[in-house]
Amino acid sequence: MTSTEDSLNTELFLPIILALLFILVAAAGVWFTQIRPSLEQVAAEQTTANAAPAAPVTTAAGDAEAGQELFVATCAACHGQAGQGIPGLGKDMTTSQFIADRSDAELVEFIKVGRDPSDPLNTTGVAMPVKGGNPALSEDDLFDIVAYVRTLQE
Numbered sequence: 001m002t003s004t005e006d007s008l009n010t011e012l013f014l015p016i017i018l019a020l021l022f023i024l025v026a027a028a029g030v031w032f033t034q035i036r037p038s039l040e041q042v043a044a045e046q047t048t049a050n051a052a053p054a055a056p057v058t059t060a061a062g063d064a065e066a067g068q069e070l071f072v073a074t075c076a077a078c079h080g081q082a083g084q085g086i087p088g089l090g091k092d093m094t095t096s097q098f099i100a101d102r103s104d105a106e107l108v109e110f111i112k113v114g115r116d117p118s119d120p121l122n123t124t125g126v127a128m129p130v131k132g133g134n135p136a137l138s139e140d141d142l143f144d145i146v147a148y149v150r151t152l153q154e
Helices: 003-035 039-050 064-074 104-113 139-152
Strands: none
Touching: 064 139, 104 139
């Protein structure tokens, strides 16, 4: 390759690479701002989590069978295949008083926001990401997951 060809390749590819890098950074910024909960949402979740638990209210809003598939694909990496928890990652859902004390709607709202490691109720020190790290989950999907998690409770 000659010096002229080398210069020509640099002149052609450098702007393209820079443009792609700019697009990637912009897309990452948009993605991050869409999944990061607002401070009001975090404050509301902490207020709800710190409040005295209400009597358990369960609804038949979700499909436990569909929820099992979603749970295995999204939640099992931290909470275990059967919701038994994985030390240092996700809490045991089979004996969770947090789950037992909340309605399906409250649990769906919790999953939507996740839990930051700085939350005083986070005992693992590991973040629970928004929607378990799966932003594609719909509200119906979350109700299905909650319906399945209800079946795990001992």
